Amino acid sequence: MMAKSVSGFRHHALIRIWRPAGMQEGEAEMPLVEISNLKVAFSGIEVLHGVDLAIEKGEAVGLVGESGCGKSVTWLAALGLLPGKASVSGSVRLGSDQLIGASRTKLESIRGGRIAMIFQDPSSSLNPVIRAGRQIAEAVELHRGLTGRAARNEAVRLMEMVGIPDAVRRFDNFPHEFSGGQNQRLMIAMALAGNPDLLIADEPTTALDATIQAQILDLLISIREETGMAIVFISHDLGAVSQICERVCVMYAGNIVEKCPTESLFRSxxxxxxxxxxxxxxxxxxxxxxxxxxxxxxxxxxxxxxxxxxxxxxxxxxxxxxxxxxxxxxxxxxxxxxxxxxxxxxxxxxxxxxxxxxxxxxxx
Structure with a gap:
């Protein structure tokens, strides 16, 4: 893997594809997530027109396009997070599990556990009246079964992992006592609480200034290298996508119109x-x-x-x-x-x- 430092940020000319232990290069394996002919309609008006996409274990895939092209809707539909008026058809398989039409109980066990999602505005995702560390500890309790002191210690470890300084003391701070970049780090810590196989990052750096964006991207790269989880990075920023992804899918008007390795896309x-x-x-x-x-x-x-x-x-x-x-x-x-x-x-x-x-x- 080649990297060089620019303003404290590691710029990856080639990002290593993580493989499970014992898996050799070129060895075929079932995709982690396989989306087939996914269609979504609201009040009878179709907005996704048959999306096909496979995410391999450990890889990072960028999903780019203008607002309204269906990037976020694709994954909200896959996770059963769309409102009741939405009509969803097609197939979304997580390993051998079919997510379309799955029960609420099954989806709740998968969301946050095997697949986690972080959003672009942490202020709308963190509860302002619950202490930040406690929110992370709740996710640990739900997805890992830890309780009491063990859950708190794991939450502190996650806060330290994502770069929150003095995490033991700041466990009891409320979200408004953190900066915007630190709140996004808290959201990443919460997403990691269940040790997910796939992290969906939906415009995670849009509301942040340039230096904080670089820190968040570097954090995602480091976590992926350390844990081997796959990442879907949804963004308008092609430069950011080039940093973190080895493959890119371009969406337009509810369809994928081009997909290829990142270097190939930027080259031609x-x-x-x-x-x-x-x-x-x-x-x-x-x-x-x-x-x-x-x-x-x-x-x-x-x-x-x-x-x-x-x-x-x-x-x-x-x-x-x-x-x-x-x-x-x-x-x-x-x-x-x-x-x-x-x-x-x-x-x-x-x-x-x-x-x-x-x-x-x-x-x-």
Whole structure:
């Protein structure tokens, strides 16, 4: 694994894929989580249109796209956290367990235990009138069966693990007595209380300033290396995704439109939407006064175009694109793209650079 320090943050040029003890490289194994043809509708209006996604044990996968593309809904549906008006179909398997249609008791045993989720705004997830350490201890009691002093000691250990200073004393502080970054660390500690196999990080750094974002990303990388858990990292920030993920799935309008290894995506994005995401990021070497935004907006649920959902915003769209939905098909051995006219290397005028994305300074 290659890494270098930039402002105290480890920038990983190549992130090691963790494998269980005894498992050799190339050895086939059942995915940790396998999502197949997942569809979600609200009041009869479909918002997810058949998502297929597999998460391997120990890997980190980024899920990127504009707001409203279905990133968070995918995992809320998988965990049974959508409101009652939502209609969910398809398959979500955690090992041999089917989560779609599972009982409330079974889902409650899985949530926080085998799969944990952290959200972008810890202030809305932490109870303001319960001491912070006690909230972590409750999660330990629920998922690990520890009680009393043992639960408290484990909560303190988790607080220390995520970098809360003087954890023994601060166990009894309330959430408002911590900074925003420390509250996010408390949420991570709570998520780790059940020793999950998969951690879903939903925009965990959006509300934090740049230096705290770097610390949180570094913390997630360190915890993954130490525990071997898998991570799904949901974000708008392609630079952050490049730091933590070895594979990326790009979502648009309720579908995955491109998925491949992170380095391949940054070297040569094939879907025009992915190319548009890169082009909308500032470049200090571009010599232009304005950014290049993607024209238009994500189509509203219930008002989807007849063919490719991205066709009205795409400069490469043909008549075929406006009349037929492109399937997600393999472009090469490690990439799949849902596009009738995928971009080639030569069509990519300014290729994004992985290391510069990690440093958050420019595209080359």
């Amino acid at each position: 994005p094939h879907h025009p939407y992915t190319r548009g995401l890169f082009d909308a990021i500032p470049r200090i070497d571009a010599g232009r006064d304005r950014l290049v935004p993607i024209p238009g907006t994500v189509p509203q649920p219930g008002r989807m175009p007849g063919g490719c959902a991205f066709a009205p915003r795409c400069g490469h769209a043909s008549e075929l694109c406006h009349n037929k939905v492109p399937p997600l098909v393999a472009v090469d051995d490690d990439r799949a793209t849902a596009c009738f006219h995928p971009l080639s290397d030569g069509a990519t005028a300014s290729k994004p650079n992985l290391m510069q994305a990690q440093q958050g300074v420019a595209w080359a």
